Amino acid sequence: MTITGPKFFRHIIFVAGLYILLLTLGCVGYILIEGWSWTDSIYMTVITISTVGFGEIRPLSPIGRVFTGALIVMGVSTTAYAFSTLADIIVAGEFRSLFWRRRMQKRIDKLRGHFIVCGYGRVGEHVVSELLANNVQLVVVEILANLGPELENVGVIPVEGNATHDAALIQAGITHAAGICCCLPNDSDNVYVALTARALSPNLTVISRANSLESERKLQIAGVDHVINPYVTSGRRMARQLIHPNILEFMDVVMHRGEVDILIEDIAVSERSSLRDVTIEDTEIRRRLGANILAVRRPDGEIFVNPGVEFALRAGDTMIALGTPEQLDQLATEAENRQ
Numbered sequence: 001m002t003i004t005g006p007k008f009f010r011h012i013i014f015v016a017g018l019y020i021l022l023l024t025l026g027c028v029g030y031i032l033i034e035g036w037s038w039t040d041s042i043y044m045t046v047i048t049i050s051t052v053g054f055g056e057i058r059p060l061s062p063i064g065r066v067f068t069g070a071l072i073v074m075g076v077s078t079t080a081y082a083f084s085t086l087a088d089i090i091v092a093g094e095f096r097s098l099f100w101r102r103r104m105q106k107r108i109d110k111l112r113g114h115f116i117v118c119g120y121g122r123v124g125e126h127v128v129s130e131l132l133a134n135n136v137q138l139v140v141v142e143i144l145a146n147l148g149p150e151l152e153n154v155g156v157i158p159v160e161g162n163a164t165h166d167a168a169l170i171q172a173g174i175t176h177a178a179g180i181c182c183c184l185p186n187d188s189d190n191v192y193v194a195l196t197a198r199a200l201s202p203n204l205t206v207i208s209r210a211n212s213l214e215s216e217r218k219l220q221i222a223g224v225d226h227v228i229n230p231y232v233t234s235g236r237r238m239a240r241q242l243i244h245p246n247i248l249e250f251m252d253v254v255m256h257r258g259e260v261d262i263l264i265e266d267i268a269v270s271e272r273s274s275l276r277d278v279t280i281e282d283t284e285i286r287r288r289l290g291a292n293i294l295a296v297r298r299p300d301g302e303i304f305v306n307p308g309v310e311f312a313l314r315a316g317d318t319m320i321a322l323g324t325p326e327q328l329d330q331l332a333t334e335a336e337n338r339q
Contacts, residue, residue, distance in 0.1 A: 015078070015082040018081075022071070023045055026044070026049065028041075029041075029067050029071070030045065030064070040057055040058070044057055045071065048075060049072070049078070049079075050075065100148075108157055108171070108173045111137050111157075112176050114137035114138060115131060115181065116141060116172045116174060117138065117141070117183060118183055118184055119141070119163065119185070120140050121183060121185055124142075124181075124183035127181050132155055132156070138157065139156070139158075139172045139177075141168050141169065143161065144160075163184060163189070164189050169193070169196060169200060174197060174200050174201050174204065175200060175201050177204060179204060180197050180204055182197075182208035183209055184209075187210055187212065190208045190209065194208055194219060194222040194223055194224045206226075207224065207225060207227075208226075208227055211231070216229060262323065263322070263324070263325060263328060264294070264320065264322050266318050267336075268316070268335060268336070269317045269318070270335065271315045273334060273335050275313050275335055276313060276314065276315050278312065280310075280311050280313070281310065285331060289327050289330050291322065291328060292322045292323060293307060293319050293321050294320045294321065294322055295319075296311065296318070297318040297320070298316070298317060299316040319335065
C-alpha cells in the first residue's frame, strides 16, 4: 500500500470532516452561549481547537469556559487521531511495500536462465500465459503497480518499473536471463528496451513485438533476434486456417502442453554429447527413443529440414524434434550428456 492509495484519501476526507464539524460546533456554541459575532466565534474556535495558547478575546462566562474546555479536548483528540492514523498508513504501508519488494528481489537474485517479459498488456498477458504453461521461470516488468499482486498470484515474479530504464531490467536479473520479450505497445519503447538489453547482456535472446514494417527493420538493427508483428501473424494464421485447417490443428496440439502426449521442442547438441559427429542413422534415435528429428539448425543459422539418415550432427546444432515428453527428455539427456 502506498500513501497515495484510496485509504489515505478516505482518511484525509474523514479528518477534514471532523475539523469542519468542530469548527461549526464551536462557532454555534460561542454565538449561543456568549452572544459573540461570527468572526469572533470563528477566531476563538480556531485558536481553541489548535491549542496555540492565545488568550481569550473576551471574558468567558462559566458555561463558556466549560464549553471551551470541552472544545479543547475534542480538538486535541482529533489532532492526535489524525496524526496517529496518518503515521500508521505511511509507515506501515511503506514497510509492507519495502518488505514485499525485498522478498521479490531475493527470488529474482536466485534465478538463472529465466525469461523476462516487458509489459503486461494484451500481448504480454498471452506471452506470460504460454510461458507459464511450459513451466519456465518468469519475471515481468510492468509500470503499473496495481498489477503486482495479480502477477504474483499467477506464479510470476513482478518488477514494478519502466522497462526502458536500465535499473528496471537490472532489477529483473537481465544479466542472468536466457531471453527477454519486449511487449510494450509503443515500438520506440521496444527499440530502446532491445538496445538496453543487448548492451547489458550481449548473449541474450531478444524477441519483440512490432506494429509496423518500418519498426521491424529498426528493431532488427537494435539487435532483436526475432520480431513478431501480431497483425501480420494473425492475418497469416487466419488465411492458413482457411486453406490448411488440419495442419494448423495438428501444430496447435504439438505446440501446447495439455492432456496430449506429443510435443515439438528444440534440443541443443553439446560438446560432450554422445550424438556429436554421428549420423542420424547411427544414432538410431527413432528406433531407440521413438523421437523424430524434423529439422536441424546450425550455429550459423542454416536450417536443414527433414535431414537424411546420412546427416551428421555437430556440437552447437539445435535439433527440432517431435515426440512424447518422455522421449524428448531422453533425447535431451543424450544431446547434453546429462548424468
